[in-house]
Amino acid sequence: MRLSQMLFVTLREDPAEAEIPSHKLLLRAGYLRRIASGVYAYLPLLWRVLGKVSQIVRQEMDATGAQECLLPQLQPADLWQESGRWETYTKAEGIMFSLVDRREQSLGLGPTHEEVITAIARDMIRSYRQLPLHLYQIQTKFRDEIRPRFGLMRGREFIMKDGYSFHPDSDSLKETYQDMYTAYSNILRRCGLTFRAVEADSGAIGGSGSHEFMVLAEAGEDEVLYTEDGQYAANVEKAVSLPDEAIASPFDAFEKLDTPHTPTIESLAKFLQCSPTQIVKNVLYQAGYDNGLTVLVLVSIRGDQEVNEVKLQNALTQQAAEYGAATLLTLAVPDETAQKQWAAKALPLGYLSPGLSDSYIQTPAKTYAPKFLRLVDQTAVELKNFVTGSDESGYHVVGANWGEAFEQPKQVVDVRKAQAGDRAIHDPTQTLQTARGIEIGHIFQLGTKYSQALGATYTNEAGAEIPLVMGCYGVGVSRLAQAAVEQSYDKDGIIWPVAIAPYQVIVVIPNLTDAQQVEAAEKLYEDLKSAGIEALLDDRNERAGVKFKDADLIGIPFRVVTGRSLKEGKVEVVKRASRESVDMPITEVVTTLQQWIDQALNS
Ligand code: ATP
Ligand code: MG
Numbered sequence: 001m002r003l004s005q006m007l008f009v010t011l012r013e014d015p016a017e018a019e020i021p022s023h024k025l026l027l028r029a030g031y032l033r034r035i036a037s038g039v040y041a042y043l044p045l046l047w048r049v050l051g052k053v054s055q056i057v058r059q060e061m062d063a064t065g066a067q068e069c070l071l072p073q074l075q076p077a078d079l080w081q082e083s084g085r086w087e088t089y090t091k092a093e094g095i096m097f098s099l100v101d102r103r104e105q106s107l108g109l110g111p112t113h114e115e116v117i118t119a120i121a122r123d124m125i126r127s128y129r130q131l132p133l134h135l136y137q138i139q140t141k142f143r144d145e146i147r148p149r150f151g152l153m154r155g156r157e158f159i160m161k162d163g164y165s166f167h168p169d170s171d172s173l174k175e176t177y178q179d180m181y182t183a184y185s186n187i188l189r190r191c192g193l194t195f196r197a198v199e200a201d202s203g204a205i206g207g208s209g210s211h212e213f214m215v216l217a218e219a220g221e222d223e224v225l226y227t228e229d230g231q232y233a234a235n236v237e238k239a240v241s242l243p244d245e246a247i248a249s250p251f252d253a254f255e256k257l258d259t260p261h262t263p264t265i266e267s268l269a270k271f272l273q274c275s276p277t278q279i280v281k282n283v284l285y286q287a288g289y290d291n292g293l294t295v296l297v298l299v300s301i302r303g304d305q306e307v308n309e310v311k312l313q314n315a316l317t318q319q320a321a322e323y324g325a326a327t328l329l330t331l332a333v334p335d336e337t338a339q340k341q342w343a344a345k346a347l348p349l350g351y352l353s354p355g356l357s358d359s360y361i362q363t364p365a366k367t368y369a370p371k372f373l374r375l376v377d378q379t380a381v382e383l384k385n386f387v388t389g390s391d392e393s394g395y396h397v398v399g400a401n402w403g404e405a406f407e408q409p410k411q412v413v414d415v416r417k418a419q420a421g422d423r424a425i426h427d428p429t430q431t432l433q434t435a436r437g438i439e440i441g442h443i444f445q446l447g448t449k450y451s452q453a454l455g456a457t458y459t460n461e462a463g464a465e466i467p468l469v470m471g472c473y474g475v476g477v478s479r480l481a482q483a484a485v486e487q488s489y490d491k492d493g494i495i496w497p498v499a500i501a502p503y504q505v506i507v508v509i510p511n512l513t514d515a516q517q518v519e520a521a522e523k524l525y526e527d528l529k530s531a532g533i534e535a536l537l538d539d540r541n542e543r544a545g546v547k548f549k550d551a552d553l554i555g556i557p558f559r560v561v562t563g564r565s566l567k568e569g570k571v572e573v574v575k576r577a578s579r580e581s582v583d584m585p586i587t588e589v590v591t592t593l594q595q596w597i598d599q600a601l602n603s
Contacts, residue, residue: 020219022485023151038148038156048502060183066134077106079115092329109142117164122456136163152482159477167469192497199234209445214437215483224437227430237310241422246277249385251398263350265303279303280388282352286334289325295369302379308417351389376409446470494555498600506536506556510544521562
């Protein structure tokens with residue numbers, strides 16, 4: 001491609017709309033244009049990158065026996081009503097764009113495709129003989145993200161590869177899951193990314209298995225906890241660890257103490273000269289279920305620990321049936337306005353005890369559960385003679401015990417947040433380290449959640465009709481492209497990994513009025529193309545300095561310059577990543593570049 005004929009506009013200054021390096025660089029280098037919040041035009045250079053990423057994804061998926069298809073983006077509401085996700089996705093979470101057509105039918109724009117694919121499986125899969133089966137697609141997804149940001153990292157319209165597999169049983173699912181683990185590792189390695197596969201939260205449906213593929217970068221929105229020995233890595237949402245040992249409590253008699261101005265654990269520990277590990281802290285949450293019921297939740301946890309809200313959400317989702325609901329819609333710490341809706345009088349916040357009286361809940365409407373749901377974290381259950389609130393502002397109790405001052409915990413949960421510095425469970429001499437990660441891929445053992453909801457069954461060898469067991473697997477294709485830049489750039493611009501660079505080589509003519517330079521460059525450009533090398537020719541009427549800057553900025557791996565050494569039959573060849581430069585006989589350029597490219601693609 002000739003640069004003179006391309007839509008090629010680069011910017012010298014960082015655009016104000018971008019915060020992180022990769023977003024700035026893609027905008028400056030002319031890969032990307034913002035059209036609306038979280039909505040981007042993928043310009044020709046970027047489209048080539050996306051094409052290459054997609055091709056690698058496709059090859060690795062096909063190698064596992066998965067088959068490509070293309071599912072509709074317009075999805076009827078009924079399917080989502082069948083799975084029970086319509087309300088959650090369009091209202092509670094509000095992540096799905098929805099519309100009403102001229103026939104008054106509700107439709108959504110696909111944020112994901114479990115419903116559609118399960119409906120197809122319900123119609124077309126009858127027998128165990130058709131299993132296992134894995135279909136995937138590469139397509140634009142729509143999600144009305146609350147905070148679209150960082151360009152392609154979190155868009156409202158973005159490209160995803162999503163795949164769904166169907167199995168007779170969970171052993172078969174596990175095999176495909178393992179194949180996907182390998183395929184995803186191959187995809188990221190081939191795209192030139194440094195990554196880590198981590199254990200991920202799989203929601204309330206079960207801990208059966210889910211991994212995220214994280215590209216490690218400061219700009220990542222996720223936190224990953226891992227150990228140096230390489231044996232453990234998990235998203236902080238899911239991570240487990242051993243908390244520090246609690247220090248034995250110095251208070252051996254139950255007493256209520258005047259503890260003025262100690263609403264925080266820190267201030268209380270200082271005042272009582274005790275360790276936060278001797279304190280039980282009680283955190284109030286408000287859970288909203290899909291049947292309209294609000295439940296007030298009192299979580300008791302050891303004072304030095306934090307509540308992991310993802311784990312809490314999962315625990316509360318599991319309680320849904322107890323409250324006659326199907327699922328949890330919202331979880332929040334109730335602010336003052338929210339408290340006014342139900343609290344009979346002002347709550348002694350900062351001084352709550354695990355036994356806070358249910359009489360605080362006073363609401364005529366039937367929309368609130370009349371009693372607190374009291375969940376006690378494992379860390380708090382183990383404490384003896386502990387310190388905690390007294391339900392009176394300014395006062396705490398010390399020397400308290402479960403089964404004495406407070407009733408024996410009925411519901412013991414693990415809702416503790418693992419933290420960097422904690423000891424690892426597999427080996428307590430290892431401590432958890434923290435890193436930021438960009439989630440590029442997610443593989444998930446779904447089980448029968450959707451097949452049961454939609455009635456997608458098959459007949460097994462014994463003739464019984466049972467629900468299909470499912471897995472699902474996603475890669476953010478457009479996010480991956482930008483993550484590659486986030487991991488590979490310098491002060492002058494992007495440094496594309498060869499495998500996903502929009503072009504492999506750029507031939508630069510420093511001086512367009514020099515006929516010899518032009519002729520040599522044109523010939524090289526043609527020879528490269530004939531050899532199957534993807535080449536750009538910078539034949540613009542610009543100063544040499546501008547051309548070199550642009551070549552660096554757009555990040556093409558190899559640059560060939562038909563300059564001064566032409567007299568000796570040579571051209572300058574520069575590697576973008578290392579900036580190594582050699583004067584090379586023109587006759588050797590094509591074969592050398594071919595070698596370098598092959599090497600890079602096969603490493
Ligand atoms: P996140 O936690 O980042 O919101 P998710 O867990 O909701 O992502 P999945 O439903 O697992 O995402 O989707 C599969 C992949 O699609 C993700 O791993 C990610 O790479 C990509 N992806 C998800 N949301 C977006 C988005 N808004 N913009 C770009 N890529 C996205
Ligand atoms: Mg995910």
